[in-house]
Amino acid sequence: MPDKPVLIMGSAPNVTACAAWPSSRFSAIVAINNAWQVRPDWTHHIAPDDFPDERAPKSLEAGQMRVTSSTYVPANNRYGGILYAGGTMAFTAGYWALAALxxxxxVFVGCDMIYPQDKRTHFYGTGTADPLRDDISLRNLEAKSARLMLHAAxxxxxCLRADTLESRLLFPTATPAALEETASLPDAKAFNSVKAQEKELAYHVASGRYWESETAFSPAKLDAIDDLWLAALAA
Incomplete structure (x- = not known):
């Protein structure tokens, strides 16, 4: 297991703060969607299938690779699938990194999922608030972050995040001391209980395209699972 953390960059305005962070601090630098523009030394570019070609990197340097759904969907399936994980790329990238790296x-930066009405929403200006769209997998972003944090632990x-005033991520702030700490194991009973209930509910879509059969899933049952992840994190 690498001793250095993985940096995962989203597109919030504060992502530019990491542009000057030395690459030697990280074992890999994962750029989500447009975030590859923040710094040239990214190692992995991850984006959904509908990400416009004209906004993708034009070429790859040595040591760089693109991560597509053919890779990140199977990785997410190892952790229960994208429907449970939360169908936005910050979570998708997190589970992929867990499996692959x-x-x-x-360390997540630019992934806080806070979208002020009167300010820039993205480092390149104003963009679409993907995590806030009406989607059955994104009804409780805090719970989805708790789930990722527990699976990682x-x-x-x-799981750590850049120091920001607000965040939908429940991760601790990535201070130098925090980077040196070992992740605390989750409460095994609570963790395994929620995983078992996800398995029993059987809301698993191997293709990752859960939205194609969204009416088959109960929002109330997914909300109940989200509540259990928050309780498991508290435990």
Missing amino acids: KPSAM AQGCA
């Missing part, structure tokens, strides 16, 4: 920590990985 097996980091000791993941179960394999010895800490």
Whole structure:
């Protein structure tokens, strides 16, 4: 397992703060969607299938690769699937990194999912608030972050975020001291209980395209699962 954390960059305005962070601090730098523009030394670009070609990197340097749904969907399926994980790329990238990179920590910057009405929403200006769209998998972003944090902790990985005033992510702030800490294992009974209830509910879509059969899923049952993840994090 790498000793250095993985940096995961989203598109919120504060992502530019990490442009000057030395790459030597990280084992990999994962850029979501447009975030590859923030710094040239990213190692992985991850984006959904509908990400416009004209906004994608034009070429790859040595040590760089693109991560598409053919790779990130199977990785997410190892953790129960994208419907349970939350169908926005910050969470998708997190689970992919857990499966593929097996980091000791993941530091999320520009992924706070806060969209002020009177300010820039993205580092490049104003964009679409993907995590806030009407989507059955995104009804409780805090719970989805708790779920990712607990799955990561179960394999010895800490989830951290940049120091911001507001965030929908429940991760601790990525201070130097936090980067040196070992992730605390989740309460095994609570963690395994929620996973078992997800499995029993059987809302698993192997293709990752859960929206194509969204009417088959109960929002109330998914809300109940979200509540259980928040309780498991508290435990």
